[in-house]
Amino acid sequence: MQSGADDAARFVAEAAKDTGYGRSPYERDRARVLHSAAFRRLAAKTQVHTAGTDDFLRTRLTHSLEVAQIAREMGARLGCDPDVVDTAGLAHDLGHPPFGHNGEDALDVLAESCGGFEGNAQTLRVLTRLEAKVYAPDGGSAGLNLTRAALDAVSKYPWPRRPGRRKYGVYADDRPVFDWLRAGSPAGERRCLEAQVMDWADDVAYSVHDVEDGIHGGYVSLRPLLADEAERRALCADVAAAYSGEAPEDLGGVLDEVLADPALAPLAAYDGSHRSLAALKATTSVLTGRFVAGVVAATQERHGPGPHRRYAADLVVPRRIGAECALLKGIALRYVMRRPGAGPRYARQQEILAELVAALLDRAPDALDPVFAPLWRDAPDDPARLRVVIDQVASLTDPAALAWHTRLVRPG
Template sequence: MDDQQPLAGYSPAAQERWVPEPDKRPGRTAFQRDRARVLHSAALRRLAGTTQVVTPLEHDFPRTRLTHSLECAQVGRELGAAFGCDPDLVETACLAHDLGHPPFGHNGEEALDQAARACGGFEGNAQSLRILTRLEPKRFTGTRSVGLNLTRATLDAATKYPWTRGAHPELPHKYGVYTDDLPVFRWLRQGAPEHHRCFEAQVMDWADDVAYSVHDVEDGLHAGHIDPAALRSPVEREGLYAVAARYAPTAEPLEFAEALDRLQSQEWWPHAYDGSARDRARLKDATSQLIGRFCNAAEQATRRRYGIGQLTRYKADLVVPREVRLECAVLKAVADRYVMQRGEQEALRSRQRVVIAELAAALAGLAPRGLDPVFRALWEEADAAGDDAGRLRAVIDQIATLTDSSALARHRALVR
């Protein structure tokens, strides 16, 4: 057992690491150490060059995956603390939740999934676990990296989909672990109910939804892609409800209409935006109001069900009222329809998919040449074992760690 400070609500097993190690600075908690490791990781820094919604450098102040992760962490830390969760644990899960996102965001994720079919596919959440437990070198056992060697509870909290591909009947295409990472997954899930996320992971997931639904709309307004007046047009609203159905498939158009009406009826709702200082201040207030609205609703509903007291690990489930989830879905649909579905974006996404596919083919043909030392070693280990899937996984790992700009640069260098 590591030297560590006791943490109320968290058993010694929750604070264990895959490889035991003493703390160089006694007095810190196990979860403070985890937070520091993720904050100082190269994997987190890489997110500064990875698409959120607006492409990095498209304008002066876009949100990237890094700024989104920092904002998600702030939301999650405060919401988790309100329930008695360890705030460092929840913050770390939020900081880590997008580490596995490849170049070009979800578009790149889909392209890599196609390129990785022969080794079991690609999923950003499964890649996050792989980074935390293998690819971001901090500790070794023998000759094998164990990644950042985080605690069991932190890894569990960072696992949004705790199952393998196809194992969940309702979410067959979402999963949180690749087959060759099952040993550490089984270790971190010891004692956990099958397919059930711990409470801290549920807080992280809602903080993620809240942060990106609100901030993507804010970014879209700043960039001039969203016209608030359009949200009052019956024709535009009908189109918006069709998009929102992707985020809340069981909802009816009337429910989306009511959700949008509730938001637009608020005194702070931004009915116009021209980029002036006054409108920017009003928009920032609306952002704050929305985050508070969504978090307060979840806190109150959860407390009504479970009462007062500390809620951690598997003692409770987060309760988010349906009407609040639908308001969140409508905001996601606004960003989707007016930012991600812009005409020029489809041509850009098509080009990005080609870049990923051609880069994967080029690296697979050149390997181990063209791979960074970390991934060259993984490729050579798989090659020595005659493991075709392992060789391809090393190539996929390499591409997944690139930023948008470095993926384009490597593509230019390798593909003629």
């Protein structure tokens, strides 16, 4: 396990700053992410529902703020540095492109010849290269130049791209900084505790809040699940295939208990009124608290009261809590992401991104932002130039991607 000094090291050494505030290196990390352009752009990037379609619904920005809050509270209970887990929560989605996971899938296909596209690997690239903050002595960008502990905490998938594994955390040409941030960690692909805390906070926020948004938006109703056994079986099959190692029949028993839980009754009774909205919010608080407290207690039961940080412990998610969380994620998947009419919209989004990448490849570097045009000129070959175009498109918000497409592909 690394020492505290190694944890606080930065890839590019920086002179000490004396601002009178006495901030820790990790407080500086948090501030750098919070004030970054990439973080601001999350306000107009899709979470599950299309960004900007409803003032109530979450975007990548509000989701990231919620993940950071949950991670900070959970990490503090375990003994992690709260600013490290907070920074990881704020930063974990910086690499996501326009149109959410649908955009991620589209760019992965388009980027095949330069190594693919993955939102988590793109996040590392944003933090260590694309965001403007610090330059190395050799003239290369070091991005936000966060500490080793913060970058490691953002690494949900600390391994490179491999056949058969959709998720990974680093592209081939970002290996130097990745190898540096992983230096001193235990052998293999083990994640530090802060990354595990952030990942669970992400799951909690995603599962609870996306169901809340779906209920408020009228896409999700628990009534079919309460009334139809076949529908419950179909949901459990979806969850087993997408989110859980549990068998559908085992998930079915957990689902029956969840649907019978009086604390969740407001989910089925929501009618849009002020009182029902308050009850819905109370239910999301109960679920979030349950998922956090259960995992903290299980982790402390296995590893002791702590404090725990870095590689001193692994997060323990009890089987029942993991199944409940997966079922909620499955509800959002089945009734929001796969709702009737969604298919043509997803196909059109992928078409827009494909046409936009083609147009930029044809018209670069003139059509690129001033940030990316020099990178195109310096790129040594076609795969490297394609990566610059992918970086450009991934940086766009949903509205910007549509506007760029209109300007470059369908002018007039």
